[in-house]
Amino acid sequence: MDQPPPFFKRGPAPVALLSFYLALSLALLIVDARFQALEVLRQGLAMFTHPVQRLAHFPAQFLDNAGGYFATVARLQDENARLQRARLENVATLLRSRHVEAENAHLRKLLGVKERQQVSGQVAQILYSARDPYARRVVIDKGQQDKVIAGQPVIDDAGIVGQVTRVFPFLAEVTLITDKEQAVPVQVVRTGLRSVVFGLGNGQLELRFLPTNADVQNGDLLVTSGLDGIFPPGFPVAKVVHIESDTAYSFARIFCIPLAGVEHFSEVMVLDPRPVVALPEELANEVAGSRAKAAANSGQTKKKRPKKD
Template sequence: MDHQPPPFFKRGPAPLALLSFYVALSVALLVVDARLQTLEVLRQALSMFTHPVQHLAQMPAQFLDNAGNYFVSVSRLQDENAQLKRARLDNVATLLRTQHLEVENQRLRNLLGVKERQQASGQLAQILYSARDPYSRRIVIDKGQQDKVVSGQPVIDDAGIVGQVTRVFPFVAEVTLITDKEQAVPVQIVRTGLRSVVFGLGNGQLELRFLPANADVKDGDVLVTSGLDGIFLPGFPVARVVHIERDTSYSFARIFCMPLAGVENFSEVMILDPRPAVVLPEQLVREAAGREARSPVRSGQAKKKRLKKD
């Protein structure tokens, strides 16, 4: 009987076929995840296992950082304490007048029946690291689902708006900075009250768009949140106008701004609580329902449904 020796190496599919298969599978997974967000649960599950590893990898650098800061912190804190004491004494008169004005403002609001402004509250978070994507402006903070952080919450520092929470994991969350290309914030110019939308450019700057070329905007104008998006409370500083390009051949002016907050500098931020949903009065809801019922499109659809039933 003829026995052939076994092959030395077991041959499988061709390398080119394997490469084509894995490339097609990767592209399909990317498209499905971008469209349907089907891998979000898997991503969160993996983050639970990778979070301790990332924490351990960062421990040596944090230890060296803390050791270096310890030796210079005492004298710096003493200087800051002395400066704060002097500033408190210098500003005590202004503070007392401000408290008086707040009480008077509240009394006038009660007399006029004006709704009280929403109070800002939140929790402090520390920036762990920046996102690895070089084409985006995102940071990762040490608060997540365990701390009741949800997507959409505004993030601020002591100077103004930093960004917005866009992705939440069990122990950490990802914040998209206002300088990212996909971020937009409704704003209002303090000097004129003009409303518009500011967009990130991805290079550390912002652009104020949808304003005509003859709009009353000047270098140095301060932009604050208008609050029209239902996410950011009104009145938070956002940016300052630094350069304006007016061209009569275009309908809109190009207005460049610099963020007021330290979006690339500091290590602590505050996550503001979500704004409560606006509850419409029952009368407005009934009027809206009546207008919808009286609309010609709705009435035509109702007639078609009745004819089909008959």
């Protein structure tokens, strides 16, 4: 009579299995240490286990990197903002050094010359560009609440950026010097020649109304002359990059590039307006008389045309 099969089939004893695996492990260790026989197998296993290990370490590594990243970003942003503001607050003095060096020899010969007025201003941030694609204008975060008025010059750490043209309660619009409607009186540092630079609307400037034989060379530095009463004298504006001299024309075409980061920087400095210089009484009366005479002559020349029958 057959016996029923057991419910559980017993295998080798646990002690025997433990001894077998220990002996196999020791044998593999000895063979690998003596002959490096398992190096290929180890590399193959590592190829499959490496992604699993990376995935297991990813949460902890992500949290560690995220904490370090945000701490570093916050520290760098604070440091960058502090350095930017410190640089822009001192830019008014730094930018005039080149022009002052060029004038030292001449100013030493003049006794009793009035010193240049110290300029000051406030740092503003560029929010966005104007909506008009054909205009070179930007909007800053300073307005009437910050006592910003139209006409104030705007600079960065490299030179003249533009001029405030429209002011709102909390914002202001700045027209860049590369705009077609913007003109800045300048002076060539090397020769002292005075002229006016105009924006071309394409990121470049043009030095106009100079004869073809004018002493202007590629690389010449142009600074504000201050003759317009708006931009303080001695601030870098542009550098000459190309000259077209044709004897068939009365004036040369002189192209320049702005020194300031008119299309790059996010922070600028709005300079305080220059004080109005009062004219002597005699000169003021002469100017008023000239204006009245010009207005009278203009009114006389505007005559109505007779209607045709």
